[in-house]
Amino acid sequence: MTALEVSEQITRLRRVFNDILQVSDLARLRSTVQKLEQQAADPELWQNQERAQQITSELSRCKTKLEKLNFVAARLDDAVVSLELAAEHETAPDSAQLVTEAATELQELEQLIGELEAQTLLNGKYDEYPAVMTIRAGAGGVDAADFAEMLQRMYLRYAEKKGYLTRIMDVSYAEEAGIKSCTIEFDEPYAFGTLSVESGTHRLVRMSPFNSAGKRQTSFAAVEVIPLLPEASTVEIPDSEIRVDVYRSSGPGGQSVNTTDSAVRITHLPTGIVVAMQNEKSQLQNRAAALRVLQSRLLILQREAEAAKKKELAGEITAAWGDQMRSYVLAPYQMVKDLRTQHEVNTPQAVFDGALDGFLAAGIRWRSLRQNAGV
Incomplete structure (x- = not known):
């Protein structure tokens, strides 16, 4: 894969990921995690087992989603940095290696972003x-x-x-x-x-x-x-x-x-x-x-x-x-x-x-x- 192809793929994945972030409402998700963490820390929570399980389960789900969004954002940035380094040192011996590393990174990100994109579609009545x-x-x-x-x-x-x-x-x-x-x-x-x-x-x-x-x-x-x-x-x-x-x-x-x-x-x-x-x-x-x-x-x-x-x-x-x-x-x-x-x-x-x-x-x-x- 050439540097141009890697750049085009990064642009496409960035566009899809930005749509996911918009649907996910990152600010609201962070606020939800904070509120659930406060509720989970309440020592009286487990007096009601059913409510405690609902809160801890929802907290786990929201934290997992937030961590995955942050993880994908960081890896997209890393891919951009690798590509920029390759462009700055185009004649250096390790330039091709940097492009290859960015391409490999994008293959894994393609799957992760695809999974996140699918999860944003889970809005059915019983989902x-x-x-x-x-x-x-x-x-x-x-x-x-x-x-x-x-x-x-x-x-x-x-x-x-x-x-x-x-x-x-x-x-x-x-x-x-x-x-x-x-x-x-x-x-x-x-x-x-x-x-x-x-x-x-x-x-x-x-x-x-x-x-x-x-x-x-x-x-x-x-x-x-x-x-x-x-x-x-x-x-x-x-x-x-x-x-x-x-x-x-x-x-x-x-x-x-x-x-x-x-x-x-x-x-x-x-x-x-x-x-x-x-x-x-x-x-x-x-x-x-x-x-x-x-x-x-x-x-x-x-x-x-x-x-x-x-x-x-x-x-x-x-x-x-x-x-x-x-x-x-x-x-x-x-x-x-x-x-x-x-x-x-x-x-x-x-x-x-x-x-x-x-x-x-x-x-x-x-x-x-x-x-x-x-x-």
Whole structure:
């Protein structure tokens, strides 16, 4: 990359970053951090656990955003300095090296600014809430169950890298390998806005480890993401409208992990919605957690009357041919491609290890463009 090309890229990134700063309102963000820090320092804060958790969580989110904005601003300035030094000493032996260093710096900044740009678009009605993700094995037999478990690990690794608090609320294990389904809570502000673009059918193509002939196998899994709404926003559900079944929690292979019937499955009779929980130790705790998720689902249906909006938030996903939104190809070549945004990488193992930032940012921008176009 030439010095002129680096200069043009810096100008473009600076323009995008200035737009981000304007939307982020840096002065207001600093003021918010200061106020939250004062509230967090109040020794009486933890007398109200729920309020304390809300304040500390919001403080963490705002400080992380502020630190990232300051970090990107400093690195943009460093790139400018490197380019200026290269121009001043154009004939010096290290001039080309300075241009190369600036170009390398800009490649990393391109990704960081892209992520920040996507985050400014999280202004939907439910975007600020934590999320509940359900992963279901689709067509493909044992490979599909194994793929569902691979996706479970992928999202948990992503959350771990981001510092999200996660909780596996329910897992249904398959007989031979993998899982039939799982439900994961992501307890982080804006988790729904970020992860909701993952809703849809995911497709895996690979040489099957479960096929003695080593043939290539295509399998599918469905991902559904809903917002976990505050308890104060939940709807009342008459006891006559639900059926509660209790059973013993189980682990892989059906091995019992609990000697009492503590797992709970709640069926909402009018809608047919089923929510199962087995993470907590007591039946009462599992029942309360299941009811909260059910209430969140019902509130979405209640507030969004149109079928198209219901599908957008809760999803009707077939997990089969013709419905996939992303393909993970491990054979005969290596590729992960989002079929909506066309975002593509050739490092599937990194993606399965939680490297999802590029796909999430592209998905958020794609969704914003569709909303602006009225699609």
